[in-house]
Amino acid sequence: PPLHRQRHQFVVDFVKRNKPQKVVDLGCGECTLLKKLKFHREIELLVGVDTNGAKLQKKKNGLAPVSADYLQPAFNQLRIELYQGSVTQKDSRLRGFDLVTSIELIEHLTVADLECFSEVVFGYMIPLAVIVSTPNSEFNPLFPGLEGFRHTDHKFEWTRAEFRSWASKVCLEFGYEVEFAGVGQAPSDQQEQVGFCSQIGVFHRLRGRNDMFCDGAEDVFSYTLLYIINY
Ligand code: SAM
DSSP, X not given: OOHHHHHHHHHHHHHHHHOOSEEEEETOTTOHHHHHHTTOTTOSEEEEEESOHHHHHHHGGGGSOOGGGGGOTTSOXXXXXXXXXXXXSOOGGGTTOSEEEEESOGGGSOHXXXXXXXXXXXXXXXXXXXXXEEEBGGGGGGSTTOOSOSSTTOSOOBOHHHHHHHHHHHHHHHTEEEEEEEESOOOTTTHXXXXXXXXXXXXXXXXXXXXXXXXXXXXXXXXXXXXEEEO
C-alpha cells in the first residue's frame, strides 16, 4: 500500500491495541486519518486541528455519519470536532487526551515553531501517548532524482540520529519515554543502512494521570471551532 496509508494504518493498529477514548490528530489536513479512526468506536472524542481552515471546510463532510452508522447501537457515543489553529499555540480544550498524533507535520515547522510544538504537546496538552512521524533523510538516496527535500515546504528532514536526539530531549524535559518504529521498507540488503522511509516515535507519559493539571492554568481558547458532530 502507498506510504501515507501505511502511516495511517500504523496509528489504527495502535488504536486497536491501546483503545484510547480521546484522540486528536494535529495537522489533520485532508482528514483522511480521522475518517479511518471514526470506525473505531472505543473512541469517544475525535478531534482534528490544522492551520488550513479552507481545507478542513472542504473535507469535513466526509466525517458526517452515514445511515449505517446509526445501526450500531452497541457503540459509544462519538463526537468529532475540527479546529483551525496552530500547534504552536495552546488551547485548553485539547488537554488531557489519551492520544495525540502528528503525522508528517513537524518537518513543516521552523526550528522556533518546533520548540513551541514540543512545549504545547508534551508540556501543556500532556497526553498519555503521542505518535510523531517524519521523513527519514537517510532513505532519500533511494528516491531517484531527488535533490534536496522531499517537499518544497519542508523546513528540515532528519536522519535517524537527529530524530532520536530531538525525541530524547523531549522525553527528558517533559517526562515521556519513546520507542522508535517506521513504515516504508528499503530493499532487504539496504534496510539496516537507510532505515524506514518514514520514521515514527511512539511516546508514552511516565507519570500517571492524577498528578496532571494541578497547575491552576487558566482556560485558553486560541483555536477556532469549525465543525462539530455528535453521532
Ligand atoms: N497529517 C496529514 C496526513 O498524514 O496526511 C497531513 C500531512 S501534511 C504534509 C501537513 C499538514 O500540516 C498540512 O495540512 C498543513 O496545513 C498542516 N500544518 C502545517 N503547519 C501547521 C501548524 N503550525 N499547525 C497545525 N497544522 C499545520
